[in-house]
Amino acid sequence: MSVKRMIKYREIWMGIAMLWIMLFHSDLAFNNRILFFGKSIGYGGADIFLFASGIGNYYSYIKDKEPLSFLKRRLLRLAPIYVPFIIIWGLIKMITKELSIYTYCSIYVFFDIIYCICYRTH
Numbered sequence: 001m002s003v004k005r006m007i008k009y010r011e012i013w014m015g016i017a018m019l020w021i022m023l024f025h026s027d028l029a030f031n032n033r034i035l036f037f038g039k040s041i042g043y044g045g046a047d048i049f050l051f052a053s054g055i056g057n058y059y060s061y062i063k064d065k066e067p068l069s070f071l072k073r074r075l076l077r078l079a080p081i082y083v084p085f086i087i088i089w090g091l092i093k094m095i096t097k098e099l100s101i102y103t104y105c106s107i108y109v110f111f112d113i114i115y116c117i118c119y120r121t122h
Helices: 003-008 010-025 033-040 043-061 067-095 101-119
Strands: none
Touching (some): 043 067, 067 101
């Protein structure tokens, strides 16, 4: 398969990989040997997803080859989904009194990275 075709169908590969990962983590049991084998090596879905995602990141980066610009674009794309989730998750952890130092540090580091990328000038 050529590189252009891989890029063209990258989203399809990512979708298949996501479904494969979900199957791997599910409680479904299969009597069919082929399906059982596919489920048992579901970690391959993560490899495919990360590879396809890396291809997209590479082509996004080479648009202007400025690392800070690339990070800002990635942040602006991911933050609207991630920030509400991490806030809700943090609140649930606080309410259930499961907010460990690890959870707190994870949230703090994420927002510190956002601050560094968006507001610090060089």
